[in-house]
Amino acid sequence: MSAEPRPVEPVRIAPLEEIVERGQVWPRMAAKWGVENPVPPWKTSLDGMCDALDRASCDANVPSFKERRDEEDALSATLYADLPYPENQLMSLAHSLVARGVIDEAELKERLATIRARLEA
Numbered sequence: 001m002s003a004e005p006r007p008v009e010p011v012r013i014a015p016l017e018e019i020v021e022r023g024q025v026w027p028r029m030a031a032k033w034g035v036e037n038p039v040p041p042w043k044t045s046l047d048g049m050c051d052a053l054d055r056a057s058c059d060a061n062v063p064s065f066k067e068r069r070d071e072e073d074a075l076s077a078t079l080y081a082d083l084p085y086p087e088n089q090l091m092s093l094a095h096s097l098v099a100r101g102v103i104d105e106a107e108l109k110e111r112l113a114t115i116r117a118r119l120e121a
Contacts, residue, residue, distance in 0.1 A: 013098050015109045016091055020080065025087050046090050053093075061100045071096045 026040040054065040063071060075092035076085075083091060097103050 011095075011099050013095055013105055013108070015105065015112055016095055016098075019091065019112075020083065025084055027084070040086065042090070043086055046086060046093070050093065061102050063096055063100065068093070068096065 027038075029035075030037070030040075050068065053062055053068060056062045072089055072092040075095055076083075076088040079095065080088040080091045094103075094108060098105055098108055
């Protein structure tokens with residue numbers, strides 16, 4: 001019998017809060033940069049990451065498919081309710097992974113800064 005899954009904590013994650021505060025959503029970014037594709041370019045990477053996580057069984061901190069979807073639903077309805085889909089899915093996944101210790105907040109912030117620098121170059 002497996003242990004009861006623990007729900008993700010609704011902790012404050014500064015880099016994610018900053019994204020929400022900026023209203024950094026794909027429709028706004030696409031309009032700013034003149035992109036007509038309604039699907040964010042990162043959506044396929046998000047789907048791939050979710051698929052990989054759903055198949056991962058090597059780390060107890062990685063949420064199962066059900067845990068990930070339940071957490072996504074809960075976080076999308078609360079902390080990330082003001083974001084459209086798929087931004088709320090992306091933010092919920094990042095939140096879950098930070099809250100579970102799969103990635104730490106400093107590493108998330110560093111990766112976001114690297115991506116921003118690449119986009120602004």
